[in-house]
Amino acid sequence: MAEVTMRVWRGDANGGDFEEYTLPQNEGEVVLDVIHRIQATEAPDLACRWNCKAGKCGSCSAEINGKPRLMCMTRMDQLPGGTVTVTPMKTFPIIRDLVTDVSFNYEMAKKVPALLPPPMPEGGYTMFQEDVERGQEFRKCIECFLCQDVCHVIRDHEDNKQHYAGPRFFIRYAELEMHPLDTNDRRDLVREDMGLGYCNITKCCTEVCPEHIHITDNAIIPLKERVVDADFDPVAWLGRKIRRKTKRTPAEAAVQPAP
Amino acid sequence: MSTDTVSEHHEYDVLIIGAGGAGLRAAIEAKQRGLKVALVTKSLLGKAHTVMAEGGMAAAMGNVYPEDNWMVHFRDTMRGGKMLNNYRMAELHAKEAPDRVHELEQWGALFDRTKDGKILQRDFGGHRYARLAHVGDRTGLELIRTLQQKVVSMGTDVFMECKVLKLVHDNSGKVAGCVAYWRATGEFVTFSAKAVVLATGGVGKSWKFTSNSWEGTGDGHAMALWAGAELIDMEAIQFHPTGMVWPLSVRGILVTEGVRGDGGILKNSEGERFMFNYVADMFRAETAETPEEADRWYDDHSAGRRPPELLPRDEVARAINTEVKAGRGSPHGGVYLDIASRRTPEFIRRRLPSMYHQFMELAGVDITKEMMEIGPTCHYIMGGVKVDAETTATAAEGLFAAGEVAGGMHGANRLGGNSLSDLIVFGRRAGMGAADYVESGKGPTGFDQSEVDEAIKEALAPFKRETGENPYDIQRDLQEMMQTNVGIIRTASEIDEAIVKLEEFTERINNLSVKGGRAYNPGWNLATDLPSMLTVSKCTARGARERKESRGGHTREDFPKADPNYGKINFAHSLPSGGDWHGEIKTVESPILVMPDELKALLEDGK
Numbered sequence: 103m104a105e106v107t108m109r110v111w112r113g114d115a116n117g118g119d120f121e122e123y124t125l126p127q128n129e130g131e132v133v134l135d136v137i138h139r140i141q142a143t144e145a146p147d148l149a150c151r152w153n154c155k156a157g158k159c160g161s162c163s164a165e166i167n168g169k170p171r172l173m174c175m176t177r178m179d180q181l182p183g184g185t186v187t188v189t190p191m192k193t194f195p196i197i198r199d200l201v202t203d204v205s206f207n208y209e210m211a212k213k214v215p216a217l218l219p220p221p222m223p224e225g226g227y228t229m230f231q232e233d234v235e236r237g238q239e240f241r242k243c244i245e246c247f248l249c250q251d252v253c254h255v256i257r258d259h260e261d262n263k264q265h266y267a268g269p270r271f272f273i274r275y276a277e278l279e280m281h282p283l284d285t286n287d288r289r290d291l292v293r294e295d296m297g298l299g300y301c302n303i304t305k306c307c308t309e310v311c312p313e314h315i316h317i318t319d320n321a322i323i324p325l326k327e328r329v330v331d332a333d334f335d336p337v338a339w340l341g342r343k344i345r346r347k348t349k350r351t352p353a354e355a356a357v358q359p360a361p
Numbered sequence: 362m363s364t365d366t367v368s369e370h371h372e373y374d375v376l377i378i379g380a381g382g383a384g385l386r387a388a389i390e391a392k393q394r395g396l397k398v399a400l401v402t403k404s405l406l407g408k409a410h411t412v413m414a415e416g417g418m419a420a421a422m423g424n425v426y427p428e429d430n431w432m433v434h435f436r437d438t439m440r441g442g443k444m445l446n447n448y449r450m451a452e453l454h455a456k457e458a459p460d461r462v463h464e465l466e467q468w469g470a471l472f473d474r475t476k477d478g479k480i481l482q483r484d485f486g487g488h489r490y491a492r493l494a495h496v497g498d499r500t501g502l503e504l505i506r507t508l509q510q511k512v513v514s515m516g517t518d519v520f521m522e523c524k525v526l527k528l529v530h531d532n533s534g535k536v537a538g539c540v541a542y543w544r545a546t547g548e549f550v551t552f553s554a555k556a557v558v559l560a561t562g563g564v565g566k567s568w569k570f571t572s573n574s575w576e577g578t579g580d581g582h583a584m585a586l587w588a589g590a591e592l593i594d595m596e597a598i599q600f601h602p603t604g605m606v607w608p609l610s611v612r613g614i615l616v617t618e619g620v621r622g623d624g625g626i627l628k629n630s631e632g633e634r635f636m637f638n639y640v641a642d643m644f645r646a647e648t649a650e651t652p653e654e655a656d657r658w659y660d661d662h663s664a665g666r667r668p669p670e671l672l673p674r675d676e677v678a679r680a681i682n683t684e685v686k687a688g689r690g691s692p693h694g695g696v697y698l699d700i701a702s703r704r705t706p707e708f709i710r711r712r713l714p715s716m717y718h719q720f721m722e723l724a725g726v727d728i729t730k731e732m733m734e735i736g737p738t739c740h741y742i743m744g745g746v747k748v749d750a751e752t753t754a755t756a757a758e759g760l761f762a763a764g765e766v767a768g769g770m771h772g773a774n775r776l777g778g779n780s781l782s783d784l785i786v787f788g789r790r791a792g793m794g795a796a797d798y799v800e801s802g803k804g805p806t807g808f809d810q811s812e813v814d815e816a817i818k819e820a821l822a823p824f825k826r827e828t829g830e831n832p833y834d835i836q837r838d839l840q841e842m843m844q845t846n847v848g849i850i851r852t853a854s855e856i857d858e859a860i861v862k863l864e865e866f867t868e869r870i871n872n873l874s875v876k877g878g879r880a881y882n883p884g885w886n887l888a889t890d891l892p893s894m895l896t897v898s899k900c901t902a903r904g905a906r907e908r909k910e911s912r913g914g915h916t917r918e919d920f921p922k923a924d925p926n927y928g929k930i931n932f933a934h935s936l937p938s939g940g941d942w943h944g945e946i947k948t949v950e951s952p953i954l955v956m957p958d959e960l961k962a963l964l965e966d967g968k
Contacts, residue, residue: 114880130608132723142833146884147877151405153574156614156719158502159408175722197545198881208406208513208521216514217469226422226463228478234471238496241471241503245407281469 103127106178108136110148111189114198121145122185127178133188134162134173137200149199157312160246164200165189170248170310191251206256207247210267214274215291219283233282240277240321242313243270249307249317255300266297269307269317276321279328293329298322363879365821367540367813369550373399373518375795376538376554378525379581381409382501382784383764383791384560385508386461390792391558392515396799399552400517401541403524403576407509410562410574411784414501415617415715417483417493418781420458424479426490426662431455432963433489438779439964440643441487441673442743442772443913444928445594448956449750450770454779454786461785462494470507472496484622487673487776489647490662498617498715504781523550525580526889527816528557528588528760530809536588536759537805540813542820544886547879549817555804556795558753559585559746559762560788564598564897566890568739569844572604572615578890579897581766585746586896586936586946589757593768593931593951594744595897596904597914599775600849602627602677604738606695611723613738616698616716618777620733621670623712624659625700627681628732629689635696636669639680644672675774675913678737682849685736695736701729737849741780742897743771743914744904747933747951752794753787756935759798759805763791769931773913812940823888829874832888839866839894847902852918856906863899867943870895892942900934903948907932929953 104127109120123140134152141148152162155174162173167187178186194202219227249269256262267275275292278284292298305318315321375391377384380402391398402409421434434455439446462480466472472494473481484491496503512519522544529551531537538553561581565573586592603616621627629635640648648669649655655668670677681696691697700709706729710717713728720726720733745768746755753761764784771779798804823829846859870892875885904915910924911917933951938944 128610130724131610135610141883142831142837146831146833146875147882149881149883153404153408153576154410154413155574156413156611157722158499158715159412159574161405161408177723201545201881203545204405208519211510211513212516214510214514216510217467219467222463222467226479227466229471229474230478231474234474237471238473241496241506242499243506244412244502278469281471283466 106136107185108140109185109187110137110140110200112148112199113196115196120187131178132174133166133176133178133186136178137173137188149197149201151201158244160244160312163191163246163248163251165191165251170251172246172248172312175312191247193251193253193257194247204247206263207245207250207270210271213267213295214271214278215286215288217278217281217284218286220285227283229282236280236320237277239315240273242315243273244313245270246312248310248312252306252310254304254306255297262297262300265295266300269301269322271296272298272301272325273315273317273321276325279325289329292325298326298329363547365817366549367551367817368548371399371550371552373397373552373554374799375399375556375558375792376401376552377558377560378539379409379560379562379764379766380406380519381411381560381562381764382504382508382781383788384409384558385505385512386785386788387558387560387763387792387795388512388517389508389515390789391796392512392517394796396796398517399520399554400512401520401523401525401539401552403522403544405521406519407505409505410576411501411505411781413572413574413615414504414781415498415615416485416619416622417495417500417778418458418462418504418785419485419488419492419776419778420462420494420782421455421490421492422459422462422480422482422494424475425482429490429492434458434492435960436963437488438776439772441776442774443923444772445597445912445931445953446772447750447769448954448960450787452960453750453790454770454783457786458782461782461789465504465507465785468507468511470503472503483619484671485618485777486621486671486677488778493622493778495619497711498619498713500781504784524886524889525584526820527812528584529553529812530588531805531807532809533806534589534758535805536757537808540816544881547882547885551808551813553808555759555799557760558791558795559760559766560764560791561766563765564742564894565739567839567843567894567898568848569840570604570613571739572601572613573739578894580890580893581762582745582900583893583896583942585755585757585760585762585766586900586934587940587942588760589939590755590760590762591747592745592900592934593747594773594904595742595900595934596908596932597743597773598739598901599674599741599743599914600678600737601740602674602681602737603698603735604740605719605724606691606734606736607693607724614719614723615738615740616733616735617713618674620698620700620713620716623700624703625698626668626670626703627677628697628699629684630691631689635684635689636672636677636680639676639683640669640672641676644676648672673774673776678849679916681737691734693734695734697732698735699732701731706730741765741775743773743775744768744901751790752797753791754794754798761791761795763787773915820889823873823875823885826872826874829872830869832873832875832884832891835866835869835873835891836887836894839898843898847898847905850916850918851905853906856902859902860899860906863895863902866895896942899946903934903946904932907948
């Protein structure tokens with residue numbers, strides 16, 4: 103009977119090492135299935151994070167043969183033969199085994215000034231499909247944080263986490279900036295505090311996105327253009343000085359008019 | 362080193378357990394009242410099962426069919442639920458859903474649009490009109506992300522990967538908080554609160570083939586029962602007609618009803634569009650008789666009656682089951698779902714992008730060219746904690762419940778799309794009910810430390826048993842037993858056998874053993890889930906034995922017809938001895954609320 107061999111990183115913040123597991127091969131399995139079989143047999147305490155096992159929740163991110171991927175959407179039969187190596191995401195601190203501390207992302211989420219729409223007219227807002235489609239692409243994001251994991255600005259430079267939001271949040275800012283109803287202005291924030299300038303559009307994030315969001319082309323580059331226009335175009339700059347939208351904190355922006 | 366005592370205690374006005382759609386919506390409401398609110402979730406924020414909902418949320422906005430209104434939605438919900446619903450919940454739901462959907466747009470949701478810029482609505486089973494607001498086939502993601510972003514922007518405290526073990530009372534028996542543990546460290550933490558909202562979702566993980574994630578272990582159902590609340594309709598389990606069946610590792614993963622809403626049809630191995638053979642009398646007047654009539658309906662609902670593929674889910678799931686049993690199934694024990702021959706590849710990829718990717722990546726099937734192989738999968742429990750419709754209050758004072766964990770709204774069978782709208786309608790009402798209760802000053806006056814000590818002792822016991830059984834083996838056997846004995850088609854002898862076997866599982870759980878440490882140990886986490894899974898399984902089996910008829914998500918081979926006498930009652934479960942999950946469950950008949958005449962009149966229209 104055919105077998106699969108998995109080389110899984112085991113350990114915690116104090117260090118660890120690879121352990122090998124050899125199991126019978128089953129037809130049609132994904133990497134997460136094999137991890138689950140290891141848990142159910144040899145290593146019941148093998149830590150891995152997962153929820154839906156259908157590519158919808160973005161919990162089971164890991165590095166498979168060195169590439170950031172969802173374990174639930176990576177079929178064993180599409181990996182090259184031989185041992186399959188599974189390691190936790192490198193950019194985030196280890197909790198245990200394949201589970202990392204992704205709280206950096208949740209902290210960044212708190213800094214995003216919320217959508218600020220005008221009061222809703224009777225019968226709801228009017229928005230057209232072509233206007234919502236740009237934002238809809240970014241709202242496909244399942245927050246697997248693989249784009250954050252692969253981004254060398256924070257992958258290789260821990261200290262950049264202080265002043266760099268990362269691709270996941272650039273698509274969030276782009277979505278809000280392109281939202282048909284939004285009246286908030288986040289351009290200074292994105293440039294000054296979220297470190298958009300650090301991104302040198304190598305497109306690594308786009309390559310690993312399991313939702314196939316065009317992170318670089320459709321979000322980051324247009325966002326860079328908007329921010330740069332705002333900052334260096336003297337006419338635009340003057341215009342903004344004169345009729346500048348008020349910057350609001352997330353808490354202020356969260357106060358909504360009653361429906 | 363982990364300690365055996367509580368290392369952290371927090372105090373809040375409103376404690377919400379579960380951060381799916383209902384929990385998040387409850388948090389927004391309570392927070393808007395100026396209260397101190399905590400959300401506790403056993404996963405990361407934004408990963409709850411809501412994220413997997415695909416097709417949409419039902420709300421009679423009338424954007425596509427102006428003749429739609431709350432009365433029609435109410436009628437469809439009651440008929441879909443085979444009249445076992447709490448009528449007041451169905452009424453509030455139908456009336457309030459449109460406002461709740463519009464509200465999401467103020468918080469950033471981007472729904473698909475009609476040509477004139479309104480929210481587009483799609484057809485789904487059991488809904489007379491196109492009624493589901495949606496975003497392609499990822500509506501649940503849109504809902505959870507919108508609510509999550511709103512909750513975060515309001516500065517709500519969120520405790521992630523914090524697994525609640527048990528509710529805690531004060532000395533007078535009011536619910537006063539809970540005891541939990543941090544998954545990352547294994548340390549224990551307690552929360553005291555003036556009101557507690559359960560929004561813990563469903564129970565599907567007790568069945569072998571399910572669309573539910575690992576989280577669906579019935580924690581909230583079980584904790585509510587242990588804490589003094591009642592559970593109703595626990596036999597009413599929805600087997601969604603279309604789950605993936607192949608490869609085996611993905612068996613059970615959901616295939617949205619939107620495939621059928623957008624034109625997909627069901628075929629057996631002989632190529633027959635078999636659903637025309639399974640139209641029950643109750644739905645005959647509004648269902649097409651021929652494929653030609655059905656096909657006219659998709660473009661114009663006045664040009665024909667609805668296709669039988671869009672009957673309520675219980676009807677379709679039973680039909681598929683019958684076809685497979687009659688030997689007309691697909692090679693892997695399902696039937697075929699065909700949209701490839703009915704719609705263009707561009708249409709399919711635009712309307713059903715997640716389905717396209719799911720089949721392409723997991724099964725190697727291109728749904729724009731080939732038929733899908735599908736079969737029923739355990740999807741949803743209609744039953745749950747008995748609540749007051751207006752406030753979501755339970756029989757345990759200080760405890761509220763909303764979403765899948767609450768019972769009554771959907772009766773014996775839930776219509777597709779009514780779950781997401783349920784979450785936002787009753788999530789809000791739970792937040793209001795809890796906030797009113799807090800402001801009334803009637804909340805708990807203490808925190809029973811002995812309950813905390815007991816829960817911790819029980820949680821740590823598996824580490825002390827060196828030779829016990831592996832929790833994964835027990836879970837697997839429980840799932841197989843429930844699938845076989847209390848699955849989609851049930852019969853007295855099998856249910857009786859299940860009830861005996863569930864007692865054996867009690868013994869096995871009492872003696873299981875956990876290896877390793879407490880930090881992020883999935884084996885230990887599963888060990889703490891098993892008492893909940895067992896408790897809900899017992900209630901389901903008991904309800905299934907008592908209900909000697911077939912109705913909605915409960916089908917008895919030995920009683921194949923609905924019995925009007927059973928249409929007047931729910932079966933309610935309680936734990937008179939309280940606290941300990943080993944206690945004897947009591948099951949009684951509980952009369953359903955009698956509907957006022959003006960609502961009854963709505964049901965009689967246009968049968």
